[in-house]
Amino acid sequence: MHFFLTVLNLTERSIKIKIMSPRSAKQYSEIRKQKKELIMETALELFAQNGFHATSMSQIAKKAGISKGLAYNYFQSKNEILEEILETSSKEIYKNIDINHDGILTDEEFYFFIKKTFQLINRNRRFWKLYTSVVLQTNILEEKNKSMVEKLTPAFDLIRNFLISKGSKDPDGDMMVISTLLKGASVIMIFSDFYPSELLEEKIIAAIQRILSNNNVTV
Amino acid sequence: MHFFLTVLNLTERSIKIKIMSPRSAKQYSEIRKQKKELIMETALELFAQNGFHATSMSQIAKKAGISKGLAYNYFQSKNEILEEILETSSKEIYKNIDINHDGILTDEEFYFFIKKTFQLINRNRRFWKLYTSVVLQTNILEEKNKSMVEKLTPAFDLIRNFLISKGSKDPDGDMMVISTLLKGASVIMIFSDFYPSELLEEKIIAAIQRILSNNNVTV
Amino acid sequence: MHFFLTVLNLTERSIKIKIMSPRSAKQYSEIRKQKKELIMETALELFAQNGFHATSMSQIAKKAGISKGLAYNYFQSKNEILEEILETSSKEIYKNIDINHDGILTDEEFYFFIKKTFQLINRNRRFWKLYTSVVLQTNILEEKNKSMVEKLTPAFDLIRNFLISKGSKDPDGDMMVISTLLKGASVIMIFSDFYPSELLEEKIIAAIQRILSNNNVTV
Amino acid sequence: MHFFLTVLNLTERSIKIKIMSPRSAKQYSEIRKQKKELIMETALELFAQNGFHATSMSQIAKKAGISKGLAYNYFQSKNEILEEILETSSKEIYKNIDINHDGILTDEEFYFFIKKTFQLINRNRRFWKLYTSVVLQTNILEEKNKSMVEKLTPAFDLIRNFLISKGSKDPDGDMMVISTLLKGASVIMIFSDFYPSELLEEKIIAAIQRILSNNNVTV
């Protein structure tokens, strides 16, 4: 009898204690992670919609359903939110680009890269919109911008070599046209809904194929 | 004698000050026009450089060498400066596009249009930069943006017809590729110095020609 | 066997957690006392270093190695921490002043009081620094300040009587000079390292002796 | 007749113009000067009363009868107000200390310096209160503090030489006592109304005289 009582007591006590004791480190860490993501996600949405300067911390907090103070519990400043968004997003984006296998591009790899680029843009339209607007209005971020650009240069070399291997008489010129096509397609996809992106992708790839085949023909 | 001269001087001075006389009115109107242009020019420079929100009226006034009060004498608000810049610039830009002669595009006219587009971009890079950044950070201007786009639609029809007349089997697809090329070239010219614009123009025109000739070949 | 040990362990643990048992109560009381002291000690250090307003509860909690919430478990407010520091420290300080034996000061007792004063200052420089800065920036504490001052008035009377008994022709004037000397020495000791405190003490005591002997001589 | 009319017109016009034309540079400069002084005076009062941190810009603006914004038109930050107060006041104070005539102190000059010191403290009690509190709670201002202290060192040398010339057997010790007396008197004058300052000054000077005469006697 006494035994049962003791057990009961222990149980009750342990329940009591569980309630009164602070959350575990894991729980806190989980809360922090989720809240940070919530804030960044909300901020990205507003930044992309209205621009960085036109978005106030109050708006972010309100839309995220938290107090302004809490946002500052997670980020030192509004600027830091922006920086973390750029960093996190660009990390996520660039982890998908990995074509530096052997330094040589096969036909397959080349078209894979093109398609990957379209995917990249299409899936992160909101981010790219923000990214563009930020680059346009902030001089502070120039270094970050450079580093993002520099990550692409190896790809350029690969493509140039690929064009040469395909018999291009004017590899630089062809690359200029191809990158202009990709740039144009990106801008169209990011900033307007004028063309359906699948159709655009199809036509652009066809155009690139024609450029490559033209070279062969002419040779 | 000396007395009269002095009086005369005074009189002249008072005329200068006087607003009523017809000649002064013209002069003042001229001054007003020049001041307005000065303010808009200065504002455009700062807006393009630092963004609309990051540019203060104080900065504009200081850089223009006038007082803040005077700026408000010419414009009702900072926003109005922006709007007038956009309006004035776009007017100036679009007055150059006037291909609605007979509804039919000759080869000459088509390439003239392409070249004109390059000129248009190249000569107003600062404006286009501002324009892009403004469109990116302000929802207020969406209507204005639409109206700018709509002005281009007649051109689209003309080009489409032209492509058909050139034997294009896929006029919509070809137009998509051509406008993508122009869009991409614009963005490259506006936002980077990576390619020299003359070279870019040459390559893009060549690419467009190839698209057109390809059609013929296939037919 | 192992099972029992485990059970035992559990039991022991549950005892530890249990608040009711007499021994634990004492232990917890001890813990509370230590924690309070830790918080006050930490706060005093930061307050004296950076000022009351410039020190945040976060800083105190972090430096003390506890959570903010716990600090509020021991003190109702940041202000209360300050008040308790002032109270506790002043109690500790004043408990050393106890010359109200018979209402008469002997030579020995007088110089003991002077030396005690130097000790008092020297051993609690940090506290006095805080005390001064707090008195300087808070009007709220004025009453407390008064009460601290009032505790000293009996001492004043004693000294005045002592000076008279030593044949002072101007006891109030002499007391003014002596207290000015002590005040000056206190300030120098608290706020600068310009003079070594032992030397300062020696010179001040010598000066006081001269004041007293001067009186005798003149009489 | 016409002549008179013209004159009249001119007068009227000039009045009109006078009313409408902006203030002259001199007028603006005068306004600025007065407003700055008003703000600094108000801030000094509040800083000295409640401490720097406990005083908000709102309080300053309200008490000065201006908007917060205007205060920032004259000072870049709250800190700058403090710095200008310290600088302006200390300049004003130190311009009165100028005893470096020939490097030698006569009796007259010595007592003049003592009296001057009392005057200096007495007339600027509010400033010295602020100054002390600022030194106590701000680490940033340490350099400024040093420079204020260093301005006094030549005076120290002069006094030391003076004491030697007066036959002091222990010039350093005597100086220690004298500066302790002055320090103590300063603190008493600044922070309490316990003694009337004239009486205090009299007694302190008498005490110093006794120190000097004592030396002679002993020699």
Next chain:
DNA sequence: AATGAATGAGACTTCATTCAT
């Protein structure tokens, strides 16, 4: 036409304090 002092709304940020766990 022109000035710049002045305002006030609102931005970013901090921090004492509370509260669920």
Next chain:
DNA sequence: TATGAATGAAGTCTCATTCAT
């Protein structure tokens, strides 16, 4: 007893805009 996420009031500061001159 102990945690730290969360709040909200208040603080510093900026800036578009107004207004007397």
